[in-house]
Amino acid sequence: MSTNVLGETLQNCSLMPRTGFYRNGCCDTGAGDFGVHVVCAQVTAEFLEFTKAQGNDLSTPMPAYDFPGLKPGDRWCLCAARWYEAYQAGAAPPVVLAATHARALEHIPLDTLRQHALDPA
Numbered sequence: 001m002s003t004n005v006l007g008e009t010l011q012n013c014s015l016m017p018r019t020g021f022y023r024n025g026c027c028d029t030g031a032g033d034f035g036v037h038v039v040c041a042q043v044t045a046e047f048l049e050f051t052k053a054q055g056n057d058l059s060t061p062m063p064a065y066d067f068p069g070l071k072p073g074d075r076w077c078l079c080a081a082r083w084y085e086a087y088q089a090g091a092a093p094p095v096v097l098a099a100t101h102a103r104a105l106e107h108i109p110l111d112t113l114r115q116h117a118l119d120p121a
Contacts, residue, residue, distance in 0.1 A: 013040035014075035027077035040099035050091035080107035
C-alpha cells in the first residue's frame with residue numbers, strides 16, 4: 001500500500017478526469033514513472049498557462065491518449081519537479097496532501113507542500 005506525505009495511506013486524487021501514472025486515480029509511482037507523477041494538485045489557470053509555456057500543454061485534449069485536457073479546478077497528479085518549478089516561479093497550484101505520494105518529499109520540502117495545501121494537516 002502506498003503512503004502519502006503525511007505518512008498515511010495514499011488517497012485517491014481524481015477519477016474524473018482519471019489521473020495518475022497508472023490512470024488508477026492515485027498518484028502512485030513505480031520504476032517506469034520517470035516523471036515522478038506524485039503531487040496531487042488542483043490545477044489553476046495560472047498553472048496551466050505556466051506549464052504550457054514550459055512545453056507541457058495539459059489543457060488541450062489528446063483523444064489518442066484518452067486525455068480529456070484539464071481545466072481549472074481539475075485534480076491531477078503532477079510531476080514533482082514541474083510542481084516545484086511552478087512554485088519557484090510563483091505559479092504553483094494547491095495540493096491535496098492526503099493524495100500526494102511520499103516520494104514527492106524527495107523533490108519538495110513538506111513545509112512547502114503544507115503552505116499550498118487544500119487539506120489541513
